[in-house]
Amino acid sequence: MSGRAQLMWDEAVTEYDFGPGHPMDPVRLALTRKLIGALGLDREVHLAAARPAGESTLQLVHRADYIEAVKAASADPGAADTSYGLGTLDDPAFRGMHEASALIAGQSVAAAEAVWHGEALHAVNFAGGLHHAMPGAASGFCVYNDAALAIARLLELGAERVAYVDVDVHHGDGVQAAFWEDPRVLTISLHEHPRTLFPQTGWPQETGAGDAEGSAVNVALPAGTGDAGWLRAFHAVVPELLADFRPQVLVTQHGADTHFEDPLAHLAVSLDAQRAVQLACHDLAHACADGRWVALGGGGYAVVDVVPRSWTHLVGIAAGRPVEPETVIPESWRQEVYARTRRVGPLRMTDGRWPVAWADWEAGYDPADRLDQAILATRRAVFPQRGLLA
Template identity: 40%
Template sequence: MGAMHQKDLCGCSADEAVAFIYGDEFSDYNFSASHPLQPIRLKLTYELLKAYGVFYKPHVKLLPGRMATDEELLGIHTAGYVDAVKKISETGDAFGDPSMYGADGSVYGPKFGIGAGDNPAFKGMHEAASLIAGSAIEATELVMSGRVAHSVSISGGLHHALSDRASGFCVYNDPACAIDYAVKHYGARVLYVDIDAHHGDGVQWAFYDRSDVLTLSLHESGRYLFPGTGFIEEIGTGEGEGYSVNVPFEPGIYDELYLRAFNEVVPPVVRAFKPDLIVSQNGCDSHHTDPLASMSLTTNAYEHIYARIHELAHEVSGGKLVALGGGGYQIYEVVPRAWTLLTAEVASVGLDNEIPGPWREMCAGHSRSECPRKLRDEPIEGTAANLQAKTEQTIEQVKQKLFPYLGLSVG
């Protein structure tokens, strides 16, 4: 007799089903019209996937998000911080309302990282940020419960938020909340892999003393880029020693060298840790055109990374994979293409390289520059000898520092 397969959501077997979590209300997470993090990038990605017909595939289910509960937020964030975000959210003013001052005279906004600069206050901030966190948690529940094999929540990936402070455009740390949910509700061992140009500091610190969560971040070195962390020496503490892996790159790192580091570090670490769930953060601000970082990757590197993580999930974690968004500030030219390729890989859907005309017309209505015609970048060859030597040195240092903790051979 053949094996029984659970059927759910799409009517197909659950080991084939993929959930894509999206709603126009995700655009409510909007700091300002001049802020680098523009929510139109989510809408453009959704529309590009729709133009390609991905949501018409029987195994792909488009689902709404949900808000995180206070209990879920408090698994990662302090009560004082969540209360402050709620209070600021009522008026969208972190400075002007006298009621915003605490008993000690401190202002809620600056005290908790909300105000001018990276994280300006806006009305409805709590609800918007909670929706992103709750949607990452829902994506995790769908996978861990077996209703789908994989899930994608492109609004997520806000990896800089700390337990008691907003940071780097991030109010609530949805990846950490999702991981915390999987650990508490399913006793899962979780591996978090972060390919954003910026170090995934908030997630790292949330689980820095844990051995049931391994964080793995590949990023531009903190010597050059916010948040100034993510060095090889940050390996965890106490029970978590050896479960924080960082691969910092020099500015200008290009596809060939990045992928060499990825392939030499990520697969062996995943196999050694044997996670029940992989959560990936897929920031695409490492692209060579991104204005906020100095890396030189193309979509070709992203496709390889997405495929390898997908393969590893099937090899090691029974297919359980939650893919989140992240940074990415080439709103029209890069983000929609990168996350369309991500979703297509997770859903095992092939896509033509020619971008559908209707999407380009829609994009042109928002963008001042020409919208892309091709889904994939042309290859860019890198030749900097100093980058090659430095990258090889970094790979060796990561192996020497971390591999023994995981029972891996350094050679």
């Protein structure tokens, strides 16, 4: 195994573009790549690009009729079939949609292959993490579910245990659905409570079916949860489950929309707490999966102030060169931000909250605290099914 991190990048992923005014602005991808370069992190990784996922790969998760519907909408956006979730407000059809979506999926699948074959210990595709797409429908700005496809490819290659940890503010519903009855895949999602946020799923009682009962884990966080609560919830659930499951590969999704500046959700997490969870995922990959780690992007709609910094931290951690929070952002990148958006970019790689303090679950449970109630609901729903103490 080379041990070197692999960063998946092809400029054409920015063609995944739902049009002016849509929250999923591809400038967030371009600015992330520019910030990675401005900080010299691209010299610390192996840069790679992959071909778009082909028909047989896409069919590991998606139905053939849905793929054909995406192709048809891609060629003629005006004829998009809304019964497949295409041509809607969330997922407007655009010319070249199939090609751009398949390209993003191809990067995540290639990242998984590189890690499985030992060509890289860690691999990052920050353009990926499109976790809402279902086998037969687009949903939540997601056309093809690259995260589920990467996991399915790992299973096809012979993996017997793959863990997926999703810390996007929205429930990782599409990945959960893809492996709902597959005990080889453990899906863990920490997200804002479904009472207050799309897609209104991800209740703690959703734990999988058949032989896979206990393989779906959902932590539904109260709106307003901040750094200390978010980290407490993560560490109260994720490490123990991963240690028990012993995945051969850890796949993580790092949507940046948990941030307090994100316009589409209601958590109050800082960039510094996001970095802390990225570090924890890296450490858990080494502790539980022999270091095999595939890290993906996801949501994130504060496209200048948050997303590029968060995912640049992710790349630095994967590369073995974490960016110190107090690092001053190069002026060249801030000029790039202004040229592209006419906005002023942030000055440093921190929100000023590092180090982030949080209380370990073992230190005690407060029955009157809504966050602790959410954590306990998850532990009671899943842990006994896996032979663990709630």
